[in-house]
Amino acid sequence: MVRIALDAMGGDLGPEAAVEGALQALRSAPGPMAVVLTGDEPTLQALIEAKGGSELPVKVVPTTQVVDMSDTPTVALKQKPDSSLVVSVGLQKKGLVDASVSPGNTGAMMAASLMILGRAGKISRPTVATVLPTATNKFVMVDSGANVDEKPLQLVQFAHCGAVYSRLVRGVESPRVALLNMGEEESKGSEVVAETHQLLKASGLNFVGNVEGNDLPKGGFDVLVTPGYTGNVVLKLYEGMGEFMYRSFAQHLQGPQWKDFFQTWSYENEAGGLLLGLDGTSVIMHGRSNPKAYVSGLNVAWRMASQGVHKRIAEAVDVQEPTA
C-alpha cells in the first residue's frame, strides 16, 4: 500500500478538481493506493461524499492555511506551518504517508521538501526533473529550474537522479544520458558544461554525448542534463511552443490523431516537476492542474514511492565523491 498526501488547496482550480482527481486516481490505481487530502476538512469531506468517494481509501487531515503562488519559500515555511502544502510534506516525515504531491507554489514545495525530508545520501542539491516530448520518445530533463550556478559534480548527480527515474518509473532499461550543449565536440560549452562532459564519460552512466537544441524535438535520448537556468528556459520554451502550435494549427486540423498530437505537446500532459535527490517522494504539479492531471501526478508519486526511487538515487550517488 502506497499512501500519498495530496495538497488539496494549492491548485488554481480549487479543491473540487483535487478531490475529483484523487477519487479517479483511486478508482484506476496501478496498485494499492491510499490518499490523504490536506486542506479544509468540511469542504473536502463534503466533496468526497458528493462525489461518491466515501468507500474509497481517502481521508482528510485538516489544515488551516494555504500557501499562495506569490508566497516566497521563507513565508511558506515560517508563517504557514499549518498549510496544506507544508503539512502534506510533514506527514511523510512522520511516516504517515509515503509520498507528497502539491499543485501549488514550486519554490515553496521544493523548500518544504528539502527542509523537512532532507537530501538522499550524498546528494549535494536536489533537482527538479520534468518529462518532455519529442517526435520519437520522451525524455527526463534535469535540472528544470530548481537550481542555478551548479558545479559539474552536481550536474552529474542530477544525471544519476534522471537515470534512476527513467529506469524505475518510465521503464527504460539502460537510459541514454545526453548533455545539452552548443556543439558535438567534447570541449564545447561553458567551463562547467565542458567539465561535466568529462565527468559524465567516467560516471558509469550510459552517456551518449552532447546534444544540441535542434536535436530535442527529434529525441533519441532518455535523460537530458543541463544547468537549471537553461533547463528552465527549455521547459518554458517547450510550453510556449506547444501553446503556439495549438493556437496556430488546432482549429485547422481536426480528428483524434491531432487531438493526441496536441495533447502530447501540451505542458499539461505530464505530472509537472519531480523532485529528485530528496530523502522521500515529492511531486509538484502544475498550478492549473485539472482532475486528469491530478490522476497523473498521483500515479507518478505512486510509482516513485513503490519503486523506492529516492533510495536507489542515494545508492547511485554513493559511489561518487561528495561534492563541495
Next chain:
Amino acid sequence: MVRIALDAMGGDLGPEAAVEGALQALRSAPGPMAVVLTGDEPTLQALIEAKGGSELPVKVVPTTQVVDMSDTPTVALKQKPDSSLVVSVGLQKKGLVDASVSPGNTGAMMAASLMILGRAGKISRPTVATVLPTATNKFVMVDSGANVDEKPLQLVQFAHCGAVYSRLVRGVESPRVALLNMGEEESKGSEVVAETHQLLKASGLNFVGNVEGNDLPKGGFDVLVTPGYTGNVVLKLYEGMGEFMYRSFAQHLQGPQWKDFFQTWSYENEAGGLLLGLDGTSVIMHGRSNPKAYVSGLNVAWRMASQGVHKRIAEAVDVQEPTA
C-alpha cells in the same frame, strides 16, 4: 556605394548559389551596392557570364583555398590565409570593401573577423546576433553562441549591440530590451544573470525586464539578452521546432498563408549570424544558403555598412566602464 566581399566558395550549395544570389541582390539592391566575390576565378567568372551578370558591379578576387566546415578557427587562420573566407575579411581591413559575408564555418568567420578587423571601441567581446520570429514581431538575440562564461558587463555590451542593430537595421525606434530569465522577479537567475538585470536597469537602454521561455513565441520585445550557451540552445531549439512543425503540419496545410507561416518559422528565413562589436561589418550566413538567402545576407550587410552600425556600437558602449 557599399562594397561587399562575398565568400563564394564556403556554402554547401557551392559557388553557383552564391553567384546567383549576388546577381539577384545587385539587381534588387536597396541602394548603391557592389559585390566582390572571393574564390576560384575561372569558375566564378564563368558563372557571372553565364548568368548575364557581366554588366553588373560585380568582380572577382581570386583565392586558392577554401575553409571547410570542419576546420578549426586556428586552422583557417594559420593554414588557409588565401581562403575565400579569410580574404573576404582581409579586403575589408585593406579598405577595398565595406563589409564581408560568408556562408561558411561560423567559428572561422568569427575568429577571422576578430583577428583581422578587431573590436569596436571599448567592446570586450564581440557577439553573434540572430533574428528570431514570434507570433507578433521578430527579435534580435544576443548572444547566440559565440561566447561562453560571459561577465555581466559583457552581456550589457551585447544588449547595446543588439539595440543599435535593431534600431538602425530593423528600424525599431526605441528597441525594447529583455533579459531571458527563469522568472519575472529581478533577483531570479544565475548570479551573472541577476547582476546583469541590475546593470541593464541602469544602462540607459529601454529595458523592459525579464522574459521567460514561454514568452518567446509571443514576442513583445525587440532585443533578447542571454549568455551564449543558453542563446545557442534557444536558437537551435527554434530551428528544431521550425523543422518539426514543417514536418508535422505542412503536408496538411496548403495555401500561400501557410507557405508564409512556415517560411517565417524556418531557420533559413533570416541572414544567419550578425557579428556585432567588431570594428567592421561581418555577416555569417547559414551553410545551406540558397540564392534567396544570399540576397538576404547581402542586403543585411548593406544596411549594416551603410548605417555604420559598428561605429554606432562603439559610441554606445563608450560611456560604459571598460570590462575586465
